[in-house]
Amino acid sequence: MPQQITKGYRQLVDEANAIVEEIDVDRARDLYGREDVQFVDIRDIRELEREGRVPGAFHCPRGMLEFWIDPASPYAKPQFQQDKHFVFFCAGGLRSALAARAAQEMGLKPVSHLKGGYGAWRAAGGATEPLPPKRPPA
Numbered sequence: 001m002p003q004q005i006t007k008g009y010r011q012l013v014d015e016a017n018a019i020v021e022e023i024d025v026d027r028a029r030d031l032y033g034r035e036d037v038q039f040v041d042i043r044d045i046r047e048l049e050r051e052g053r054v055p056g057a058f059h060c061p062r063g064m065l066e067f068w069i070d071p072a073s074p075y076a077k078p079q080f081q082q083d084k085h086f087v088f089f090c091a092g093g094l095r096s097a098l099a100a101r102a103a104q105e106m107g108l109k110p111v112s113h114l115k116g117g118y119g120a121w122r123a124a125g126g127a128t129e130p131l132p133p134k135r136p137p138a
């Protein structure tokens with residue numbers, strides 16, 4: 001018997017957007033580069049390799065999000081212990097809505113996510129760069 005999904009991804013994203021600040025690319029460009037703002041790229045590493053990245057953005061794969069945010073976790077990252085405004089983005093703005101919601105629920109603040117994601121950022125001429133080539137294993 002097929003599974004009965006009772007809440008689809010669209011509803012999850014809509015619920016997240018109802019409680020998380022969604023910013024457009026113009027606002028993101030205003031925030032970009034400020035000392036008190038941390039961009040967080042939650043895309044998969046393969047997406048960064050393929051599409052490039054936003055210079056200065058911290059790469060946090062979505063799967064590690066909660067563990068990297070929580071200082072009580074053995075995987076906690078100092079980037080999330082800063083007193084900054086965190087701007088999450090993904091490729092198109094769906095995953096980042098869910099990620100920003102989780103981060104906000106954990107107490108991170110302030111938190112926003114970028115409507116349209118990296119795609120919108122790049123289309124608007126936002127700064128990007130290729131990922132540096134991988135070093136061969138020593």
Ligand SMILES: O=S(=O)([O-])[S-]
Pocket residue numbers: 090091092093094095096117
């Ligand atoms: O999550 S997504 O908007 O990058 S497909």
